[in-house]
Amino acid sequence: MSDLLNQASLVMVPSGYKEDTVYSVVPSDGSGDLSFTRASNGTRVNSAGLVEVVPWNMLQYSEQIDNGVWTKFSPTSVTADTTTAPNGTTTADTISTSATAVIRQSVTLNANETYTYSIYVKKISYDFFGFQSLISGTGVKSVFDLSNGTVTSQGSGHTASIESVGNGWYRCIITFNVGSSASNIFDLAADGGSATLRTFYAWGAQTNLGSTAKPYFPTTDRLNVPRLTYQNGGGGCPSLLLEKQSTNLVFPSEDFSPWNTYLGASISTNTTISPDGTQNADTLNFATSNQSQVFSNQGDATFTAHTVSVYAKSSVGKKFRIKIANSTTGGDDFSNDFTTTSEWQRFTFILTSGIQHIAICNESSGGSGTIQIWGAQLEASSYPTSYINTTSASATRVADICSKTGISSLIGQTSGVIFCDFNYIATTNTSDTTPIRLLGSGSAGMYLEINSNNTFEVVVVNSVGTLVFNSTSSAQIAGRYKFAIAYNANDYAFYLNGTQIAVDTSGAFASASLDSLNLGMYQSGSQLLDGSINQAILFPTRLTNAELASLTTL
Numbered sequence: 001m002s003d004l005l006n007q008a009s010l011v012m013v014p015s016g017y018k019e020d021t022v023y024s025v026v027p028s029d030g031s032g033d034l035s036f037t038r039a040s041n042g043t044r045v046n047s048a049g050l051v052e053v054v055p056w057n058m059l060q061y062s063e064q065i066d067n068g069v070w071t072k073f074s075p076t077s078v079t080a081d082t083t084t085a086p087n088g089t090t091t092a093d094t095i096s097t098s099a100t101a102v103i104r105q106s107v108t109l110n111a112n113e114t115y116t117y118s119i120y121v122k123k124i125s126y127d128f129f130g131f132q133s134l135i136s137g138t139g140v141k142s143v144f145d146l147s148n149g150t151v152t153s154q155g156s157g158h159t160a161s162i163e164s165v166g167n168g169w170y171r172c173i174i175t176f177n178v179g180s181s182a183s184n185i186f187d188l189a190a191d192g193g194s195a196t197l198r199t200f201y202a203w204g205a206q207t208n209l210g211s212t213a214k215p216y217f218p219t220t221d222r223l224n225v226p227r228l229t230y231q232n233g234g235g236g237c238p239s240l241l242l243e244k245q246s247t248n249l250v251f252p253s254e255d256f257s258p259w260n261t262y263l264g265a266s267i268s269t270n271t272t273i274s275p276d277g278t279q280n281a282d283t284l285n286f287a288t289s290n291q292s293q294v295f296s297n298q299g300d301a302t303f304t305a306h307t308v309s310v311y312a313k314s315s316v317g318k319k320f321r322i323k324i325a326n327s328t329t330g331g332d333d334f335s336n337d338f339t340t341t342s343e344w345q346r347f348t349f350i351l352t353s354g355i356q357h358i359a360i361c362n363e364s365s366g367g368s369g370t371i372q373i374w375g376a377q378l379e380a381s382s383y384p385t386s387y388i389n390t391t392s393a394s395a396t397r398v399a400d401i402c403s404k405t406g407i408s409s410l411i412g413q414t415s416g417v418i419f420c421d422f423n424y425i426a427t428t429n430t431s432d433t434t435p436i437r438l439l440g441s442g443s444a445g446m447y448l449e450i451n452s453n454n455t456f457e458v459v460v461v462n463s464v465g466t467l468v469f470n471s472t473s474s475a476q477i478a479g480r481y482k483f484a485i486a487y488n489a490n491d492y493a494f495y496l497n498g499t500q501i502a503v504d505t506s507g508a509f510a511s512a513s514l515d516s517l518n519l520g521m522y523q524s525g526s527q528l529l530d531g532s533i534n535q536a537i538l539f540p541t542r543l544t545n546a547e548l549a550s551l552t553t554l
Helices: 545-552
Strands: 010-012 034-037 042-045 051-054 076-083 092-097 103-108 114-123 128-135 138-145 150-154 158-166 169-177 183-190 198-209 239-242 246-248 260-262 266-272 281-286 293-296 305-313 319-326 332-334 345-352 355-362 369-379 395-397 401-404 416-424 433-439 445-450 455-461 467-475 479-487 492-496 499-504 516-519 531-539
Touching: 114 128, 114 183, 128 169, 138 158, 138 169, 150 158, 169 198, 183 198, 266 369, 305 319, 305 355, 319 345, 355 369, 416 433, 416 445, 416 545, 433 531, 445 479, 455 479, 455 492, 455 499, 467 492, 467 499, 479 545, 492 545, 499 545, 516 531
Parallel strands: none
Antiparallel strands: 010 531, 034 401, 042 051, 076 092, 092 198, 103 183, 114 169, 114 198, 128 138, 128 183, 138 150, 158 169, 239 531, 246 369, 246 395, 260 293, 266 281, 281 369, 293 355, 305 345, 305 369, 319 332, 319 355, 401 516, 416 479, 416 531, 433 445, 433 516, 445 455, 455 467, 479 492, 492 499
């Protein structure tokens, strides 16, 4: 593979990213970086196997403290980009304020959760820096000495620490539990007893879920952040998660205490470390009846495919079922008995019907016992998408869109190869999906499509709209696939997982003015991939059939 990559003109291996951008490995000058949009948060599985919100930094404009999302209380001012930040860029701001004024950003946090605030600060003219979380008007404040890197005072209800990161910069950190309130304010200010203005440098503000400060993640509006997911956890190489838009219709999805209980079932809240690494999973206690359950009244009467999913575990292997009250027949539908283990698993039940409500129900044979549950989801989908957290209302994750335009110089116009290594997760999709597509003027282009019958199909259309190569494979199942389309005048080939599927020795391709690359979609957000991309590579010349076989072998 490494020798073949030397011939490539564009290589996307999910590794580097920021808001709005997925970096290409080749070319390395940025000309091949792909644009990314989602217009919402989303979750991924991180390298530790935990479900994590992306971006995990809940603050906006974390390096632009002069931005309007930060409220400045007089007397205070912010001068942008005045000195070198801890990351070596001139992006740190100068803050001038008094002990009676603050700079503030509001964030919405979940009640009874633990969060960590952090910010990088450097002394200019005053030693002491004050930093607090303001909950329901009550501040939990710590004071940090920027001359010697110590915490000089710590308020009750939270812990504080300070870390030297070099060149006079310190990362100041406080960790606290929100309690019963779900609103919160992030405050920073000089600390002291007079109103005389004091100055200091600040950069890299962050709020993240959990009891430790996560690696700093820079933000602007917090939208359009790519998700590099490790589906099975445990490290290894990530893939770029690309999904359709979906809505979690059930709420709250993590706190089951507002749900209804039936026939002796009960909920004990926040008993267990959940799949997101914090102690916010609940215990569901079943009574003897096989109808003992906790249920939500949220539903969707639309007659379409719906998927219910929930994370569950039990140290004793207790079984449970997912129950759906069917709005089209008025009856109940039950999944098979699910057997839990001591490890978290995501269990799903798919049904083609409208839904009145969903329930997590005792096993069919009954018997008392307990399971731990977290992350319930109900979505109008024929398969489960990534977890979407809800609190007081349904929540929507917008579709992932990844593409690059204006790269005709990186695409072989009359000869070349497009390659994609991807994970396909849906076996019950009802519309075509497209892992990768090259686009040109008019209808010109080439792409791999997965039809609604799960058959892989390659399509090559030239600049005058003529279909010059078209081939299908046998029906596929969920899993990992590597495919390549080789094109040249009178010399086409389709390879899948090391096997030649089809060749064609007739048909002139002709220059199609190919200038765009789409990953995970057909065009304009349609026909979205049900899965993730491990690699996408363009070659400006046709590889040999032997090289295609080697390239696509799993």
